[in-house]
Amino acid sequence: MSILVVGSVAFDTIETPYGKRERCLGGAATHFALAASYFTQVRMIAVVGEDFTAEHEAVLRRRGIDTLGLEHAKGKSFHWSGDYLEDLNAAHTRQTDLNVFQEFDPKIPAGYMDSKYLFLANIDPVLQLRVRKLMPKVRMVCGDTMNYWISAHLEKLKPVLAELDVLLINDGEAAMLGGVKNTVRAAEHILTELGPKAVVIKHGEYGATGFFSKRIFAGHKGARPFRAPALPLADVVDPTGAGDSFAGGFYGYIASQPELTPTVFRTAMFYGGVMGSFAVERFGTERLQNVTKAEIEERFSLFREISHLE
Amino acid sequence: MSILVVGSVAFDTIETPYGKRERCLGGAATHFALAASYFTQVRMIAVVGEDFTAEHEAVLRRRGIDTLGLEHAKGKSFHWSGDYLEDLNAAHTRQTDLNVFQEFDPKIPAGYMDSKYLFLANIDPVLQLRVRKLMPKVRMVCGDTMNYWISAHLEKLKPVLAELDVLLINDGEAAMLGGVKNTVRAAEHILTELGPKAVVIKHGEYGATGFFSKRIFAGHKGARPFRAPALPLADVVDPTGAGDSFAGGFYGYIASQPELTPTVFRTAMFYGGVMGSFAVERFGTERLQNVTKAEIEERFSLFREISHLE
Numbered sequence: 194m195s196i197l198v199v200g201s202v203a204f205d206t207i208e209t210p211y212g213k214r215e216r217c218l219g220g221a222a223t224h225f226a227l228a229a230s231y232f233t234q235v236r237m238i239a240v241v242g243e244d245f246t247a248e249h250e251a252v253l254r255r256r257g258i259d260t261l262g263l264e265h266a267k268g269k270s271f272h273w274s275g276d277y278l279e280d281l282n283a284a285h286t287r288q289t290d291l292n293v294f295q296e297f298d299p300k301i302p303a304g305y306m307d308s309k310y311l312f313l314a315n316i317d318p319v320l321q322l323r324v325r326k327l328m329p330k331v332r333m334v335c336g337d338t339m340n341y342w343i344s345a346h347l348e349k350l351k352p353v354l355a356e357l358d359v360l361l362i363n364d365g366e367a368a369m370l371g372g373v374k375n376t377v378r379a380a381e382h383i384l385t386e387l388g389p390k391a392v393v394i395k396h397g398e399y400g401a402t403g404f405f406s407k408r409i410f411a412g413h414k415g416a417r418p419f420r421a422p423a424l425p426l427a428d429v430v431d432p433t434g435a436g437d438s439f440a441g442g443f444y445g446y447i448a449s450q451p452e453l454t455p456t457v458f459r460t461a462m463f464y465g466g467v468m469g470s471f472a473v474e475r476f477g478t479e480r481l482q483n484v485t486k487a488e489i490e491e492r493f494s495l496f497r498e499i500s501h502l503e
Numbered sequence: 504m505s506i507l508v509v510g511s512v513a514f515d516t517i518e519t520p521y522g523k524r525e526r527c528l529g530g531a532a533t534h535f536a537l538a539a540s541y542f543t544q545v546r547m548i549a550v551v552g553e554d555f556t557a558e559h560e561a562v563l564r565r566r567g568i569d570t571l572g573l574e575h576a577k578g579k580s581f582h583w584s585g586d587y588l589e590d591l592n593a594a595h596t597r598q599t600d601l602n603v604f605q606e607f608d609p610k611i612p613a614g615y616m617d618s619k620y621l622f623l624a625n626i627d628p629v630l631q632l633r634v635r636k637l638m639p640k641v642r643m644v645c646g647d648t649m650n651y652w653i654s655a656h657l658e659k660l661k662p663v664l665a666e667l668d669v670l671l672i673n674d675g676e677a678a679m680l681g682g683v684k685n686t687v688r689a690a691e692h693i694l695t696e697l698g699p700k701a702v703v704i705k706h707g708e709y710g711a712t713g714f715f716s717k718r719i720f721a722g723h724k725g726a727r728p729f730r731a732p733a734l735p736l737a738d739v740v741d742p743t744g745a746g747d748s749f750a751g752g753f754y755g756y757i758a759s760q761p762e763l764t765p766t767v768f769r770t771a772m773f774y775g776g777v778m779g780s781f782a783v784e785r786f787g788t789e790r791l792q793n794v795t796k797a798e799i800e801e802r803f804s805l806f807r808e809i810s811h812l813e
Contacts, residue, residue, distance in 0.1 A: 281684075374591075376708065377737040398686065399709035402735055420732040420810050425712055427687040459812055500730050501811055502769055 195259075196229055196448045197305055197331070198222050199238040199324040200314025200437075201294060202245070202263065203271035205477060206287075208278060211430045217477030218249050220271060221314035221337065224434035227481040228441025228468040229312075230256040231489055233448040236305050238262040238324060240297045242270040252482055261302045266293040281429050282397050301327050310448040313357075314437060315339050318350040325356050333453065335359040335444050337436065343369045355388035358409065361440050363395045377418075380404035393443070393462065395436055398423050403462055409453070416455040421462035422500040424470040424492070431476045435469045438481060442468030467492045505569075506539055506758045507615055507641070508532050509548040509634040510624025510747075511604060512555070512573065513581035515787060516597075518588060521740045527787030528559050530581060531624035531647065534744035537791040538751025538778040539622075540566040541799055543758040546615050548572040548634060550607045552580040562792055571612045576603040591739050592707050611637050620758040623667075624747060625649050628660040635666050643763065645669040645754050647746065653679045665698035668719065671750050673705045687728075690714035703753070703772065705746055708733050713772055719763070726765040731772035732810040734780040734802070741786045745779045748791060752778030777802045 200222030206215050226235045236259040241249075245265070253260050269292040275284045299320060311328050313321040313336035325334060336357045342350045343366060354360060360383065362370065370387070371379025376394055381404075383392050390409040395401045400423040405416045443465030450457045467489060474480045510532030516525050536545045546569040551559075555575070563570050579602040585594045609630060621638050623631040623646035635644060646667045652660045653676060664670060670693065672680065680697070681689025686704055691714075693702050700719040705711045710733040715726045753775030760767045777799060784790045 375737060375739075377735045381737070396709055399706055400730070404735075417805070417809055418735050420710070420735070422730040422810075425687045425714075425728050425730070427685060427691070429685075456813060463812065495727070497812065499727050500732075502773065502807065503766060 194309040194448050195234045195236055196310040196312055196444060197236045197308035197328065198225050198312040198314055199299055200225060200316050201271050202239040202241050203273055205433055206274040207431055207433055207476060208276035209431050214476045218252055219434060219477050221437045223478055224437035224472065225312060225314050225441040226253065226258050227256055227478050228438040229445030230258050231486060232445030236262055236308060238299050240264040240266050240293045242266060242268045242293045245270050262305060268293045277432055281432055299324050312444055318342055318346060318353045321353045333358045337361045337440055340366055340369060357389040359391045359393060360389040361393045367394045395439060400466060401462055403458060410455055413455055419459050419462060421466050422496060423466050429473045432473050435472050438472035439465040439469040463493060463496050466496055504619040504758050505544045505546055506620040506622055506754060507546045507618035507638065508535050508622040508624055509609055510535060510626050511581050512549040512551050513583055515743055516584040517741055517743055517786060518586035519741050524786040528562055529744060529787050531747045533788055534747035535622060535624050535751040536563065536568050537566055537788050538748040539755030540568050541796060542755030546572055546618060548609050550574040550576050550603045552576060552578045552603045555580050572615055578603045587742055591742055609634050622754055628652055628656060628663045631663045643668045647671045647750055650676055650679060667699040669701045669703060670699040671703045677704045705749060710776060711772055713768060720765055729769050729772060731776050732806060733776050739783045742783050745782050748782035749775035749779040773803060773806050776806055
């Protein structure tokens, strides 16, 4: 069923030990939508500037992504510039130009109102909350955030967290949000104090761990934590968007299933890792634009093979 | 079948956020032997001082460990003092007193000569190599080392690595030994240039990854890397010896099986994680002295449950 995603569509200027790219099509919503598009229909809410051409839109359209909610505004698109020269695991931001995103007031096209799954990609929590309130009838809400919102705008973030079925964050963000370095205790704090019914903590090259409250699986017993692997890769060409691609594979798979069961959630974490592993193989969204369903299934089998006893 | 282990038997003075313990029975060979003792017969080669009493020896004997190879020398036992107050993942050494280990010249009791499995725990590579040469007929050699030997004594370590079927190290040591931060490339370098047929890289709370050369599994196709999980723990009381306990569970299981197959190796990595997870629940070797076979099997099932799709 349809996922509605709100988040950034941007141009990224990226330098890694593998080279440099100027103004690749990027942004959290773009990575998410491309990754999710292999599993289900995706609708986007975002704003772009005059530098976003029909050619860029065609990249999304070719993957069947509904871009009716893509607002075209005067000015330039969101632009991020950064590098991973010192550490492939942590982006070093050189410059962020919000541009058209500064004045963004999300509107939902009428045709999007029947969307059953909502994804709040990493943007200003005020916008995340506004979109959530505009879509009161969705079946499930999943969201991402980042260290900046946790450290500087926690009060704005809290009402968003209270709306989430699943929060996706990384180790550092979990420690910050949970107020403790221990992953289990951080997850406990997030689940009992902040609202999400489940939290998926991403460990980069080591995979991800899901933690669940009793409220998440209706009719199923409370699930134990679950660990999904990541693929050991000799070449991480560009880590930009790996987390958003994980979210796209994860949520896209969930939206393609009739019901959220522990097995569906676990399988979704594997597909998240699969899409993340494709994303980092090339710069920007290059790989995500051209992967095939057969390649995805093959890699899913590989994930199982490298982590299952038989 | 019997494992012969050479390594340190020591007294550890440890401080962690959970408290402080003076002179617990410890050392790499002790942790290894206790963990392995739940799977197979273990024989020890080490030296202890006059402060090592019959009571200490009884701790090993109660687990059926053969201590005939434990040399009693004049002077004090090896003593290590350290803390984990700043970081539970990295020991801060306060003091190391080699004491009787300074003059240690390992001798193999005649009754140990039929041992089929040799474990070279982390000690001076000169001693590791000497023991290896004294046991030319073993079926398999597995070993550990640490950053100190890699950075300051690589030339002494290299002939040891050349003798190993399996090398067990952590992420930092792998990067040091492989000369590159990427785990896959570091493992490749170790397997192709340094001699081990397999390397198990331990990621602490994130589990471990095994990498294999084609030479490891006779009659089986070269195996893909394998990722085993670690248990998400709310309380890590004392990380001392976690790696040695992993090695004990891992190698103990292998020695209990008729043949080394990819499935045996993978299962062994799970048992390694299981024994490591017990070790850190209490100070020193306290937990490893009193775990039961039933608890081990129960935890093994839990490891499978938290990492397998069905």
